[in-house]
Amino acid sequence: MTLSPVNTDNAAKAVPAFPRPNVAAHIIKDDAEAITIAKALAAEFVKDSARRDRERIWPVAELDAFSQSGLWSINVPKAFGGPDLSYVTLAKVIEIISAADSSIGQIAQNHLGVVAAIRTVSDEDQQKLLFGEVLKGTRFGNAFSEFGSKRAVDFETRFTDGGDHVVVSGQKFYSSGALLAHLVPIVALDDQGRAWYAIAERDAPGLTVIDDWSSFGQRTTLSGTVLLDNVKVPKSHLVPGYKGYEVPTADGAIFQIIQVAVDTGIAQAAIDETVNFVRTKSRAWVDSGVENAWDDPYTIQAIGDLTLRLHAAQALLEKAGRAIDRAVIDPTAETVAEAQIVTAEAKILSTEIAIAATNKLFELAGTRSTLAEHGLDRHWRNARTHTLHDPVRWKYAILGKYFLNGEKPPLHAWS
Numbered sequence: 001m002t003l004s005p006v007n008t009d010n011a012a013k014a015v016p017a018f019p020r021p022n023v024a025a026h027i028i029k030d031d032a033e034a035i036t037i038a039k040a041l042a043a044e045f046v047k048d049s050a051r052r053d054r055e056r057i058w059p060v061a062e063l064d065a066f067s068q069s070g071l072w073s074i075n076v077p078k079a080f081g082g083p084d085l086s087y088v089t090l091a092k093v094i095e096i097i098s099a100a101d102s103s104i105g106q107i108a109q110n111h112l113g114v115v116a117a118i119r120t121v122s123d124e125d126q127q128k129l130l131f132g133e134v135l136k137g138t139r140f141g142n143a144f145s146e147f148g149s150k151r152a153v154d155f156e157t158r159f160t161d162g163g164d165h166v167v168v169s170g171q172k173f174y175s176s177g178a179l180l181a182h183l184v185p186i187v188a189l190d191d192q193g194r195a196w197y198a199i200a201e202r203d204a205p206g207l208t209v210i211d212d213w214s215s216f217g218q219r220t221t222l223s224g225t226v227l228l229d230n231v232k233v234p235k236s237h238l239v240p241g242y243k244g245y246e247v248p249t250a251d252g253a254i255f256q257i258i259q260v261a262v263d264t265g266i267a268q269a270a271i272d273e274t275v276n277f278v279r280t281k282s283r284a285w286v287d288s289g290v291e292n293a294w295d296d297p298y299t300i301q302a303i304g305d306l307t308l309r310l311h312a313a314q315a316l317l318e319k320a321g322r323a324i325d326r327a328v329i330d331p332t333a334e335t336v337a338e339a340q341i342v343t344a345e346a347k348i349l350s351t352e353i354a355i356a357a358t359n360k361l362f363e364l365a366g367t368r369s370t371l372a373e374h375g376l377d378r379h380w381r382n383a384r385t386h387t388l389h390d391p392v393r394w395k396y397a398i399l400g401k402y403f404l405n406g407e408k409p410p411l412h413a414w415s
Helices: 031-055 060-068 087-100 102-121 124-136 251-280 297-329 333-365 377-386 392-405
Strands: 158-161 165-172 183-189 195-201 207-210 225-234
Touching (some): 031 377, 087 251, 087 297, 102 251, 102 377, 158 183, 165 183, 251 297, 251 333, 333 392
Antiparallel strands (some): 158 165, 165 225, 183 195, 207 225
16 A cells, blocks of 8 residues: 655754753652642643743643643553553643643543553553653654545555564554654554554654644644654564454543643533633623623523533543543453443543533623634634534444443444
């Protein structure tokens, strides 16, 4: 199969690698500390989030603070020195960060998903090596998806055996986080068509990351094109990702729950912005018979409805986290299916409330809220962009097949 064409005109604009941290990252002690640290970081990240979005400023300092805080190692097993916290906590951390800046929240997704995959499929020596990197503060990026393939699960990037290393060639897109990563996991196929994570050094010869992400939303996730021209990856960094989907594991649900948390974070931010704007800037409608916008009965009803729907999504998000915890400890067909199903339910509600809340913001806050100086349009753009990662209409099908016919969901990263 020939590689799908990718525009390489901007290859000369390749972004150089950023150095690894020279101080080891903090190690989180427990769930409570993780939430406390996430809230402290979010309070800082939110300050310039509108400007970063408007001017597409790379969140370099913010990402360093995020990964050095210890929040990027919270699902490293205790046996290797990690906190091994609940996925309820992991999801809440991503929600808190995403409410402040959803691009920063999304950048962590693939890193945390790869950490989970290493736990599932790697042998002890490889786990010790790669988890050791994570605990130091090393960030994994992402070179998974491809632009021109027929389906998201179809990969044309391949590797060949080079003795003590493999050689990877191909082209990737939607590579969130690769630009500011230290290591880049590349999904590549072996000669049997099995998908592996070939984890390359960000500055490896032949690995080119181009800053060409042009979406109207999630503008600073730093997604874009990755070119792979005979990139050498040591076999110590070749992770058999396919094994996570040959038998039931929680890997797919873990990738999905982080997506859910980004969307509930966006919804929370939109509702908070709506309340703040209505309370401080909006005017009462001429026919309302009230003095203040916050006394408008229709606005009151709408805020109550949005908040209720967000709380429902958050409750399912927490339930999904607990189901994933059980599936990680005891991965059976039944526990994994339960985790997938509850996560799919949460994904549906989080998508719907993220879009509804970001749309309703302008209706309730009024015309003044559309002024560029407020930057509130970023919430709708981010919600609309991020919720496209996998179609919610197929989540309904998964639920119907499961509850009506007892059919378990497929095993892949989108389920």
